[in-house]
Amino acid sequence: MRGVTEPDLPELLRVDREVFPDDPYPYFVLRAHMEVHGDSILVLDDGQRLHGYALFLTVSDGCIGWILSLGVAPERRGAGLGRRLLLEVLRHLRERRVHEARTTVEPTNAAAITLYQSLGFSSEGTVRRDYLEPGQDRVIMKLVLG
Ligand SMILES: CC(C)(COP(=O)(O)OP(=O)(O)OC[C@H]1O[C@@H](n2cnc3c(N)ncnc32)[C@H](O)[C@@H]1OP(=O)(O)O)[C@@H](O)C(=O)NCCC(=O)NCCS
Incomplete structure (x- = not known):
């Protein structure tokens, strides 16, 4: 596991499509995330390809x-x-003295x-109906970090 670097972008795009086949990020969105807060993207790299990633801010x-x-x-x-x-995302957030971590997940x-x-x-x-778009419900999950 390591921080993302600019040459990872094509691989990041590929792995994002594998992980989220229904709602992958367009290239320009991943590019923007990398430019704006690339220090908040972690990748799982075996030296040949990426096997997962996390994006937080x-x-x-x-x-x-x-x-x-x-x-x-x-x-x-x-x-x-x-x-x-x-766990690594939470470690970064604690290091930044963030009080609460949040995420959204599909209810299923x-x-x-x-x-x-x-x-x-x-x-x-509660389930937030149509949170992302009509028919895309989400549950918000939270963790107080202290
Ligand atoms: C959610 C996801 C990241 C889990 O990754 P993973 O590497 O398979 O998870 P781990 O092997 O680390 O499992 C950790 C815990 O998650 C839970 N878990 C993982 N897979 C599970 C499953 N199929 N059913 C129920 N619980 C599961 C268990 O609590 C597990 O702990 P345990 O092994 O001690 O039982 C993976 O399934 C994934 O990428 N899903 C698609 C993308 C996604 O939905 N992301 C989250 C919303 S952004």
Whole structure:
């Protein structure tokens, strides 16, 4: 696991499409994220290709950190990589003295919800209907970091 670098961009685009086949980021969005806050993108790299990544950022007052993407390539799932990525994101957020981590997940995404819950996140208890677009409901999950 390491921070992203500019030459990773094509691979990042590829792995994002593998992880989120229904809603991949367009190239220009990943480019913009890298330019604006590349220090908040972690990648899983075996030296040949990327197998997952996490993208997070802190909002302007620095109190809240949003995990915008966290994903592991399908063939590498179930081996602890998602947990390692998330723990590293939380370590970065704590280092930045962020008070609360937040993320959104699909209400039916049991793997993600269980992973986040296992590290202390809890959901608001309500499903935000049409949160991303009509028909794209999400649950907001939060963890107080102290
Ligand atoms: C969610 C995701 C990142 C988990 O990655 P992973 O590497 O498979 O997860 P890990 O192997 O580290 O598992 C960590 C914990 O997650 C939970 N988990 C993982 N897969 C699960 C599944 N299929 N069902 C239920 N819980 C699951 C378990 O609590 C697991 O802990 P355990 O192994 O001690 O039981 C991965 O499934 C993924 O990339 N999904 C698509 C993208 C996504 O939905 N991202 C989250 C929203 S942005």
